Every structure is written in structure tokens, then in C-alpha cells.
Amino acid sequence: MADQKRLFLLDAFALIFRGYYAFIKNPRINSKGLDTSAILGFTNSLLDVIKRERPDHLAVCFDRGGSVDRVEAFPAYKANRQETPEAIKLAIPYIETILKAMHIPIIVKNGYEADDIIGTLAKMAEKEGYKTFMVTPDKDFAQLVSENIFMYRPKFGGGYETWGIPEIQEKFGVERPEQVIDFLGMMGDASDNIPGLPGVGEKTAKKFLAQYGSMENLLANTHELKGKMKEKVEASKELGILSKQLATIMLDVPVEFHEENFELSQPDLDAVKEIFTELEFRRLHDNLIKTFSPSEANSAKAETKTTSKTTKKAAPVGQFDLFAVPGSGNVDEEVTVSGYETIKTTDHFYQLANTPMSxxxxxxxxxxxxxxxxxxxxxxxxxxxxxxxxxxxxxxxxxxxxxxxxxxxxxxxxxxxxxxxxxxxxxxxxxxxxxxxxxxxxxxxxxxxxxxxxxxxxxxxxxxxxxxxxxxxxxxxxxxxxxxxxxxxxxxxxxxxxxxxxxxxxxxxxxxxxxxxxxxxxxxxxxxxxxxxxxxxxxxxxxxxxxxxxxxxxxxxINLDPNFLNELSVDLTTDVDRLEKAIFEQAGEEFNLASPKQLGLVLFDNLKLVDKPKKTKTGQYSTAEDVLSYLAKDHQIIRDILEWRQYNKLKSTYVDALPNEINPKTHRIHTVYAQAVAATGRLSSNNPNLQNIPIRTERGRQVRKAFIPRDENYVLLAADYSQIELRIIAALSKEDTMMQAFKDGVDIHTSTASKVFNVPVEEVTREQRSNAKTVNFGIIYGVSAFGLSNQTDLSRSEAKELIDTYYETYPKLRAYMASQVDFARDHGYVETVLGRRRYLKDINSRNAIVRGAAERNAVNAPIQGSAADIIKLAMINIYNRFEKENFKSKMLLQVHDELVFDAHKDELETIKSIIKEEMENAFIMDVPLDVEIGVGQNWLEAH
DNA sequence: GGCCTATCGTA
DNA sequence: GTACGATAGGCCA
Known part of the structure; x- marks a missing residue:
């Protein structure tokens, strides 16, 4: 068996995607800002296969131009695939270069998918007496498995598994691998947009196969089915046949199998080194050298491999005589080759010190x-x-x-x-x-x-x-x-x-x-x-x-008054129950109000409140707040739902949850600040999150009354930076008019409104001020006319005009924003006043949406981050002074631009001035910082 | 029990 | 349009 020639066919795109998503939470970015995740993932798989299996014949198959036949048959085929990520598109040419340098054949055929090419080649090789291993995670390939054709699937968490006929029988519940086609045709495949039979999922498909053996036989015997299932399947016979066609891998691709072309040979190591160096794949290069250097033949790993198996020695084949391993392709019992050193491969001296003497x-x-x-x-x-x-x-x-x-x-x-x-x-x-x-x-x-x-x-x-x-x-x-x-x-x-x-x-x-x-x-x-x-x-x-x-x-x-929250909870329960009843009455049915899915169906399918309801990215009806708000004026039920949502949120997230967070020993709430999470330099707070305690609505704001001073000798003190982010952008851009407004201590939004609407300060209307305020904030986030019109009553064109006038009023501000984007393009990062960096790998992306997001980051990150820098400085200075003076008062919370303290009554005036002084002078700019301090019997009063 | 999505609370 | 975290539902094993 081991003498049999072995061919490995790699499904390039499937492996590239898999590699890319394996790193999705931690993408590999090289110093030039290139996302190399996909390249690294694929190349790792390739070397891994070579290292483990030592194949004598190997090729990599790519898709090109999609499947002409399938799209003709069913235009929606693969239509709902998301667009290929940028990093993958960029990866392809690199991968082709690597393969060429390694002298590995690349097989592509216009108008055919890799599945079809691999299928055709596998069948051809079978005739030539080969064992073929299809290297892919894609389960569609199961239909091709035979006595000489196997799937070689990467497992999550490393390693591979080989699927032969017995595995296919077990996993798909079929007699013969060809029936996998019927199986996929019945249950459909969301990622390929193969529709399948409606109402048939994995379970039912298995049942049908066991009973009828094939799609055709099922469709010929639908009279035996019953109920809804019968109706649905009978109505979808054509769809069933089509689905089966789509799932079928074609075996007549015009390719030729000349075995000498598929022989794995020694790579052009210099060429590989060059490309790996460019990509900064140092480790992979070492790995490659090891993989292809015969002098390593008797490494410990290779020995473990062979000795753990039946000792039938493989006949030397191809380039790898010295490390030939038995060629069953069964890897279950092999040691994992992750490429990393571990405690087992490394000398170490770790000692237990367990006695007084030691x-x-x-x-x-x-x-x-x-x-x-x-x-x-x-x-x-x-x-x-x-x-x-x-x-x-x-x-x-x-x-x-x-x-x-x-x-x-x-x-x-x-x-x-x-x-x-x-x-x-x-x-x-x-x-x-x-x-x-x-x-x-x-x-x-x-x-x-x-x-x-x-x-x-x-x-x-x-x-x-x-x-x-x-x-x-x-x-x-x-x-x-x-x-x-x-x-x-x-x-x-x-x-x-x-x-x-x-x-x-x-x-x-x-x-x-x-x-x-x-x-x-x-x-x-x-x-x-x-x-x-x-x-x-x-x-x-x-x-x-x-x-x-x-x-x-x-x-x-911080001290919390759970009794107060319990009272709030009772009130909220009353209102939630009342609203729920009213909503069910208006809807004419009862359902789970907390389920956006069910709510969407009730509002838009049953009540048909809108002609063309907005959908979420997964295709459900959106019932988000901004969507429902549009409908609120016309429908009592919507107003009730919004109110119910608000109260229910308050109750579940805050009122009922916070008392459970009280530490049994200290009887206080101890949040955990994450110092290394927010990409801009901000802190974040969790377990519980005390940075999102409600304040905007009257009802929500009540929660703040539950946060109280340590005891009767203390009061709660809150110190807020006023408009810190706008002050920072004014100072960094040196926009004189805006700087002057801050120096004069006037209301910045009124001042902005007066300038952009060209009216005297005292004649600015509430609406004008409100719109100016929205733009002022929008600037910090990188406004668009679209976003602004969504947030205000302005139309898209009015919004655009307002933004244009704004930039004319504050020209240096616009120049500053542009300069940040330019800096990011040149350096690959932007930085805060203290030099904190944020890298923006997408700043030169060819995809306008992706690039736009990076550009907004280039503007926002330095501002948000500088504000974070400044309050961090203030916190350190305040803490040090409190320590030095041995105050009883303590700093308790940070909420991005606010600090909250337990203030001892005896120290109140002293610490007020210390806090104000340290916060306002933490970082000196051309614009003054202003801090407002409030004091009270709870967090709400302190504002 | 683990993971994802939709929603919504804050600055 | 930026930056977060918590909740519930819903689907998977």
C-alpha cells in the first residue's frame, strides 16, 4: 500500500479563506501594513502537508472566473457570497509567486471551479494507479471519495483528518459517497447559495436518504410524505433537481494529467527566500528550510512519527527518501506539528520552592x-x-x-x-x-x-x-x-x-x-x-x-444602594407589564417582545406597518430604535414598544443586574478597567460596566441615584471636562475662531451656529444650535452628509450645505483633518499628543468603503486618544497628591471625560481645588481646558 | 454550555 | 460617522 503513488491536490481558495479567518481576530500585519494572514495561513497549510505526508506528487488548484455552467443554470449561484476581503485579493499574486518559486504546479481553467478541476484530476489519477488526497475543508468534496480518493481535511486547532469511504458513510449517513450530492441537494448550502428543498435541513436530509436513497427516488415518492413537508417538497421538485445539479462536481474539465508535471521537486530556495523576506516570514522560512533539508531526516519528530506506527517501512520515493513515512495518510495518531517550540522541546529548569529553606x-x-x-x-x-x-x-x-x-x-x-x-x-x-x-x-x-x-x-x-x-x-x-x-x-x-x-x-x-x-x-x-x-x-x-x-x-x-434599585425595579415591572399587555392587544397576538425576530414578523408581516421594511444584514426585519422612531408618530403600538424596550433594558441591564455585582466582603461595586482594549487609548470598564450608566432619559437617570457616598461623612463628587474633544481639535488645528471662542468661555455650539448660519449670537435659534452641535460632534467622528441628515431633520443636500459652510467657517480645521489622513498614508499610523500610535492598515485600500473608515479613524483616533491621554495624566497626578496628603477622599470611577470621587466632607474644598487644578493643567495646549465640579448625595445629584 | 446577532446604554 | 460592554434570543453541539 505504501508503495502506491500519492497525489495531493490542494483547493487553494478554500485553504486561503480558512487561513485568513484563522487569523481574523489577530491579523498578521507586516511592517509595510500588508495583511499577510491569508498568505501565511495558506503557506503554513502547504508546508504542513508536505512535512507530514511527504507527497511525491502535488498540485494547487485555483478558481478562475467562477463556474459558467452553474451560473447559467442558476443565476443566484454563490450570489450571496460576501465580497472577497481585500487582504485575500492582495494575497493571490503573492501565493502564486511562492508556488512558482517552490516549483509547485498551479492548475487553473477559465470558467471552472477548483472543485471540478480537482475532481477531474482525482479520477484521472485513480486510473493511473494513484491514491489521491484532496486537501480542502470543503465538505462538498465528500462525493468524490472512493477506495483511492480521500479527503484530507485540516482540523480546527491543528492537525488533519483523512476521510475515506467509512468516514463519509458515518458523517453523512450514506451508503455510497455519490449520495453526498443528493444530501447536499436536499439540505442546500447557504455559502454556495444552493437552495435545497425548503424545510429540509441536515436531520431530514439524512432521514430521506436512508429511506429513499436519492433525490430522484424521493421526488418520485412524495405521496408517502405527509403534512406540510409533503406540500413543500412536492412544490419544489424542480428546485430539488436543480440543487442536485449545482451540488454535483463536474468530472469532465478539459485538463490533462501528466504525472511528471505533478512531481514535487526541490524549491528554488533563493526565490522563496526573497519573497518570504519581503513578506517578513522569518519563521516560515526556517520552517521551509527544515522541511526541505534532508539532513534533518532523523529529527526527533520524524522518529516519533514512525515508531508510533506499524513499522512497515515505506519504499523510498521522490525527494524524500530519508524521511519516508508509511503512506496510509492516516494522521490521527501523529504528534502535532505546529511549528512552535513548546515546553517539551525546550530546555528548562523550573523548580518548586516548597520548604522554608528553599x-x-x-x-x-x-x-x-x-x-x-x-x-x-x-x-x-x-x-x-x-x-x-x-x-x-x-x-x-x-x-x-x-x-x-x-x-x-x-x-x-x-x-x-x-x-x-x-x-x-x-x-x-x-x-x-x-x-x-x-x-x-x-x-x-x-x-x-x-x-x-x-x-x-x-x-x-x-x-x-x-x-x-x-x-x-x-x-x-x-x-x-x-x-x-x-x-x-x-x-x-x-x-x-x-x-x-x-x-x-x-x-x-x-x-x-x-x-x-x-x-x-x-x-x-x-x-x-x-x-x-x-x-x-x-x-x-x-x-x-x-x-x-x-x-x-x-x-x-463604590457604594451602591440596592434597596433603592429594588424599588425602581418594582415600578419598572409595573410599567413593563402594562405595556406588554397593551402591545399584545394591539398586535392581536402574544409573542416574545424581547425577540427582534418575532417582533419584526409581527410588525411587518402580520400588521404590515410598512411597504418595504428595512432589513438587517442577516435578512431579518430591523426593529432598531431609529427604524421604529420613524413609525412612532403614526402608530400607538410602536410608541408602546419603544417605551417597553427602554424600561426593559433599564431593568435587565442595570436595575436588576447591579445589586448582584455587590462584593459580599466589601459591600461595594468593584468594576474592572481594561487598560489594553480600546484601540484609541481609552479605558473600558466591565464586570460591571460603569461607563454606560444611563443619564439621557429621565427614567434611566434614576439609576444614578443608587450610586452613593461611602457613608454619612462623605459626599459624591463628579468632575467633568467640558468639551474636551472639541478643545483638542481646536488646539491641534490652530483654528483661531474656535480657539477664541473657548478662550472667551462662550457656548461653543451657539458660537458655531452664529458663524455658520451667519446670525448674531443672541439670535441663534434652538434648532440652529442643535444642528451646529451635531456637526461639531460629527467632525470628531469624520462626518458625512448622509450621517448628518440621518441625525438631524436636515435633508441630505441641506446637510451637505451645512458641512460645506462649516468648513468654510473653520478652514484650518479641514486642513488639519486632511493632514491627519496624509500623515496616516505616509506613515501607516496616526498619533496622539503623547505619541500614542494607532496603525491604520486600510488607509491605502482600493476599496473606498474600507478606506473611508480608515480615514475617519485617522481623524478620530488622535482626538479621542489625546483626550484619553490627558485624563490619564490627570488621574495619576490627582492620585499622587491624594497619597501624599493622605486624604480620606478617594478617586473611584473614570468615565472617559469624568472622574468620580468619594469626598470626605472635611476635605471637600481642598480636594475640589486640587482636582480642578490637576485636571485643567494635566496637559497645556493653546486652548484652556475647563472642568466642572458637582457634589451631591448620589451620582445624579453630583452632576 | 458556547457562539453569534441585534439592540441599546455611555462618552 | 468614533470608541466600548451587557443583555436576550436563537441556534449549535
Whole structure:
């Protein structure tokens, strides 16, 4: 069997798409701003197949021009495919170049899909005595499987599986693979727009196949069906036949199979190197060299592979004599070849320090270091509620120590105390990934963390704010090392998940020290990257000090009055029930009001309130607020629905949810600020989100009354920047008229209205001011006439005129916006007043929509981000002064342009002036900053 | 239980 | 038009 010649046919587009989407949450962007995800994904698959299988014959098949025959038969065929992403279009020429350099044949035929080409070639090769492996994730290919033709499917999470006849029988519930065509024809395929039989999904299709064996036989025996199903299928016989045709892979493509053309040969390594260098695929290049260099033949991996299988030696074939493996194509038992180093492939010295003596020696060593990475292991995710299970330390690549703690919390405290000299040391730098978490955990044991900090998560956030910053991803990206996954250790989330405490100590040690080890290595890497991006100052002077400030704010929490919310809840329930009843009466039926799907059907199918209802992107009727608002004036039911929506939202998201967030120990609410999430530099708040507490509507605003001072000795103080973003754009653009308005302290929207509508300030109408206000805000987001007319009563042309007049009034503002876009085009990024960068990879996209979005980002990011920079500075300065003066008053919350404090009554006047001074002077520009301070018995009163 | 979509709360 | 997070429904396994 192993002697049989083997042909591998790759379905290029399917693999490219798969590769692209594998990186979708963390796209690979090279230094030129090119999204290389698709290229990397595909090339990885290609090398992976070669490395695992050592095929002697291989080709890559592309689509070109789509399927002429299928579109003729059914114009909608594949019509609802989304447009190919830009990055994929750009990827194709690179992939073709790579394939050419590797001397791998590319098969294309105008007017045929890759499916058809692969199918035809597979059948031809079968006649020539080949075993053919169709490399594709696309299940349509199952119909081609035979004794000599297999599907070779990439699995999620790595590895491949081979589907032969038995697998097809099992997965599709068919006797013969050809029946897969009937199966697909019956159930249809949304992605290819094969309609299928209405009402028939996977389950029913399997049932029909078992019973009737084919589409034709089913359609000939529809009299045996019953009820709705009978009607539907009988009405769709033609559709059934058509669907089957569409699903059929053609086997008569005019291609020829000359085996010598498909032989895999040695690549042109120089040419490959050139293209890989251009793309910045360093690791892939190493991988390629390994893959094609016979001297590596006896590597450990190859040995594991062969010894784990029956030892029947394969006859040497093709280029890869030295590492020939048995050619069954069955890969289930093979070790995973991810391309990453792991704990198994790397020398390491991770030691458990579990005795008083070993801990003492560990401490002695640590105290001699300048910089040490530490990482706490705990019983859960909520830092303020968990118990400490262990702490790992590392300060040298590949080495580290783990201190484990017992369940007894008093003992834990004692052991932790031994390390106080380390945590309190002002001279040893503490390195960590998301140090805020560790600081909070240690605070449960009254153990402060002092001295310089280096947080790798935050470092990377500054280096590339659009990426995600999990340690696992960072490690794979920067160290080519895949850490032990937490899932391996404690299992998947949910039912059987273990606590870290239940993991054997040896494994805890390996896992925890590895994390510390990796984090320490990442630091070395990121120091350089911060420096080259001129981000070191922002990191050291702003983000790192902020870690401690946020930790303190989160630990402090805020007082909540749950009884007040309970009363609110009762009132809301009354109104929700009343409205629900009224709505059902008007609709003439009961349904789930909270389901937009059901609501849409009731309003637009049954009641037919509109001729041509707006649809969402998934094809459902849209019932969003702006859609319903149009109808509100004509229909009582719509007004009731909007009111119901509002109350229901308030109740479920705030009134009923917030009391559950009260910490049982502190009786306060402790939000968690995410310092490395928002791409612009803002913070975000979660668990619970305290940055979106209602204020706009009367009813919603009541929720703020539940946020109250610590006790009767305190009041709540709120300090707001007034128009900070407009002030920033005025200062950055040096638009004199706008700057002057701010210097004069006049109402900016009235001032704008007076200028664009050319009327004296005192004659500006409410409507004019309101429209001017909308444009002022719109400018910050990158207005369009369309957006503006949607937000105001203005028509599209009136909106356009208003925008034009606005730009004439403030010409420098327009010039500034254009200059930001130009800067982004030239440099690939824009930056804030403190040099925080945001990379805009789509700024030169040929797709106008994509490019437009990037251009709006180029304008908005520096403004939103500079405002974020400034309030961060203010927070640090206020915190430091509060610490120095030892105030009882505490900073509690940040809401983008607002800070909220528990203000001790004795300190009220003092801190008012400190807060105002620090906020207004946090960053000096040509426009003054203005801060309004309010004080009250709750958050609403403080405004 | 996990993941996606639609909706809506804030600056 | 920018930036977020939480909820419920609905569908998957």
C-alpha cells in the first residue's frame, strides 16, 4: 500500500479563506501594513502537508472566473457570497509567486471551479494507479471519495483528518459517497447559495436518504410524505433537481494529467527566500528550510512519527527518501506539528520552592536582582475574591521558581510575608503580564507591590493597540513558543473545570513558571520595540503609573444602594407589564417582545406597518430604535414598544443586574478597567460596566441615584471636562475662531451656529444650535452628509450645505483633518499628543468603503486618544497628591471625560481645588481646558 | 454550555 | 460617522 503513488491536490481558495479567518481576530500585519494572514495561513497549510505526508506528487488548484455552467443554470449561484476581503485579493499574486518559486504546479481553467478541476484530476489519477488526497475543508468534496480518493481535511486547532469511504458513510449517513450530492441537494448550502428543498435541513436530509436513497427516488415518492413537508417538497421538485445539479462536481474539465508535471521537486530556495523576506516570514522560512533539508531526516519528530506506527517501512520515493513515512495518510495518531517550540522541546529548569529553606534561598537570590518577573496563580478570575495558590518567579530565560501556598489562609499569609522584602523593594523592577490583576490579588493579603513595574500586556498594547494581548498570542508571535494551555491543565470552562488548587504541584510549577519565564523574555523584546516606536516615555510616565492608580480605584469600589434599585425595579415591572399587555392587544397576538425576530414578523408581516421594511444584514426585519422612531408618530403600538424596550433594558441591564455585582466582603461595586482594549487609548470598564450608566432619559437617570457616598461623612463628587474633544481639535488645528471662542468661555455650539448660519449670537435659534452641535460632534467622528441628515431633520443636500459652510467657517480645521489622513498614508499610523500610535492598515485600500473608515479613524483616533491621554495624566497626578496628603477622599470611577470621587466632607474644598487644578493643567495646549465640579448625595445629584 | 446577532446604554 | 460592554434570543453541539 505504501508503495502506491500519492497525489495531493490542494483547493487553494478554500485553504486561503480558512487561513485568513484563522487569523481574523489577530491579523498578521507586516511592517509595510500588508495583511499577510491569508498568505501565511495558506503557506503554513502547504508546508504542513508536505512535512507530514511527504507527497511525491502535488498540485494547487485555483478558481478562475467562477463556474459558467452553474451560473447559467442558476443565476443566484454563490450570489450571496460576501465580497472577497481585500487582504485575500492582495494575497493571490503573492501565493502564486511562492508556488512558482517552490516549483509547485498551479492548475487553473477559465470558467471552472477548483472543485471540478480537482475532481477531474482525482479520477484521472485513480486510473493511473494513484491514491489521491484532496486537501480542502470543503465538505462538498465528500462525493468524490472512493477506495483511492480521500479527503484530507485540516482540523480546527491543528492537525488533519483523512476521510475515506467509512468516514463519509458515518458523517453523512450514506451508503455510497455519490449520495453526498443528493444530501447536499436536499439540505442546500447557504455559502454556495444552493437552495435545497425548503424545510429540509441536515436531520431530514439524512432521514430521506436512508429511506429513499436519492433525490430522484424521493421526488418520485412524495405521496408517502405527509403534512406540510409533503406540500413543500412536492412544490419544489424542480428546485430539488436543480440543487442536485449545482451540488454535483463536474468530472469532465478539459485538463490533462501528466504525472511528471505533478512531481514535487526541490524549491528554488533563493526565490522563496526573497519573497518570504519581503513578506517578513522569518519563521516560515526556517520552517521551509527544515522541511526541505534532508539532513534533518532523523529529527526527533520524524522518529516519533514512525515508531508510533506499524513499522512497515515505506519504499523510498521522490525527494524524500530519508524521511519516508508509511503512506496510509492516516494522521490521527501523529504528534502535532505546529511549528512552535513548546515546553517539551525546550530546555528548562523550573523548580518548586516548597520548604522554608528553599524559600529563603529563593528570596536571597531574588533580592540581588534588578528585575524579576512574577505571576500569581489563584482559584479563579475575580481578583478581589480569589485565594492565592502559588507565585512563580523568573529572571533568567528558561529558569524559574514556584512557591506554592496551602489552603489555610493564615498560613498562606505567613508564607507570603516572607516575600515582603521583595514586593516592597523599591529597587527591584517587577515584571508581569497584566500586573493589575496580581497587585489586586496580593492586596487581599495586605501585600503592596512597590518599585518600578513592567507590564508586558500594556507594553504590547502601545506597540500595537489593534491586536489582542494574551500572553499565549504574544508568546507565539514573538518567541515562536506555544505555552502550556490552561485548558490542558484545568479543562474547559464549565462543568468539570478544576481549580488551580486541584492541579498536581509538579504541573502547577511547570505551568506557572513557564508563564513567568515567557513574560520575562517578552519584556526583553518589548523594551526594544517601545524604544523604536518612541513609546517608552508614554509607557513609563503614563501607562505604568496608571496601573497602580487603577488597581487602587478597583480595590476601592463604590457604594451602591440596592434597596433603592429594588424599588425602581418594582415600578419598572409595573410599567413593563402594562405595556406588554397593551402591545399584545394591539398586535392581536402574544409573542416574545424581547425577540427582534418575532417582533419584526409581527410588525411587518402580520400588521404590515410598512411597504418595504428595512432589513438587517442577516435578512431579518430591523426593529432598531431609529427604524421604529420613524413609525412612532403614526402608530400607538410602536410608541408602546419603544417605551417597553427602554424600561426593559433599564431593568435587565442595570436595575436588576447591579445589586448582584455587590462584593459580599466589601459591600461595594468593584468594576474592572481594561487598560489594553480600546484601540484609541481609552479605558473600558466591565464586570460591571460603569461607563454606560444611563443619564439621557429621565427614567434611566434614576439609576444614578443608587450610586452613593461611602457613608454619612462623605459626599459624591463628579468632575467633568467640558468639551474636551472639541478643545483638542481646536488646539491641534490652530483654528483661531474656535480657539477664541473657548478662550472667551462662550457656548461653543451657539458660537458655531452664529458663524455658520451667519446670525448674531443672541439670535441663534434652538434648532440652529442643535444642528451646529451635531456637526461639531460629527467632525470628531469624520462626518458625512448622509450621517448628518440621518441625525438631524436636515435633508441630505441641506446637510451637505451645512458641512460645506462649516468648513468654510473653520478652514484650518479641514486642513488639519486632511493632514491627519496624509500623515496616516505616509506613515501607516496616526498619533496622539503623547505619541500614542494607532496603525491604520486600510488607509491605502482600493476599496473606498474600507478606506473611508480608515480615514475617519485617522481623524478620530488622535482626538479621542489625546483626550484619553490627558485624563490619564490627570488621574495619576490627582492620585499622587491624594497619597501624599493622605486624604480620606478617594478617586473611584473614570468615565472617559469624568472622574468620580468619594469626598470626605472635611476635605471637600481642598480636594475640589486640587482636582480642578490637576485636571485643567494635566496637559497645556493653546486652548484652556475647563472642568466642572458637582457634589451631591448620589451620582445624579453630583452632576 | 458556547457562539453569534441585534439592540441599546455611555462618552 | 468614533470608541466600548451587557443583555436576550436563537441556534449549535
Amino acid at each position: 524559600r529563603k534561598m529563593l528570596l536571597q537570590k531574588m533580592l540581588k536582582q534588578q528585575s524579576v518577573c512574577f505571576d500569581t496563580e489563584t482559584t479563579g478570575l475575580k481578583a478581589l475574591e480569589v485565594e492565592l495558590v502559588g507565585v512563580a518567579f523568573s529572571w533568567e530565560k528558561g529558569k524559574g521558581y514556584y512557591v506554592a501556598f496551602p489552603e489555610d489562609q493564615a498560613e498562606t499569609k505567613e508564607i507570603l510575608e516572607e516575600f515582603r522584602p521583595f514586593f516592597e523593594s523599591m529597587t527591584i523592577e517587577k515584571v508581569g503580564q497584566n500586573l493589575k490583576y496580581d497587585i489586586k490579588v496580593l492586596s487581599n493579603y495586605n501585600m503592596p507591590v512597590k518599585g518600578l513595574l513592567f507590564d508586558t500586556m500594556i507594553a504590547h498594547y502601545l506597540i500595537n493597540p489593534d491586536m489582542r494581548h494574551n500572553m499565549d498570542i504574544l508568546s507565539e508571535t514573538y518567541l515562536n513558543y506555544q505555552p502550556v494551555s490552561i485548558v490542558e491543565l484545568i479543562g474547559k470552562k464549565g462543568k468539570n473545570q478544576l481549580s488551580m488548587r486541584q492541579v498536581p504541584l509538579e504541573q502547577q510549577t511547570e505551568y506557572a513558571v513557564e508563564d513567568a519565564d515567557i513574560t520575562y523574555q517578552l519584556k526583553e523584546h518589548f523594551i526594544k520595540e517601545l524604544e523604536s516606536g518612541q513609546l517608552t516615555k508614554l509607557f513609563t510616565d503614563v501607562e505604568i503609573p496608571l496601573v497602580s492608580v487603577l488597581s487602587a480605584m478597583e480595590i476601592e469600589g
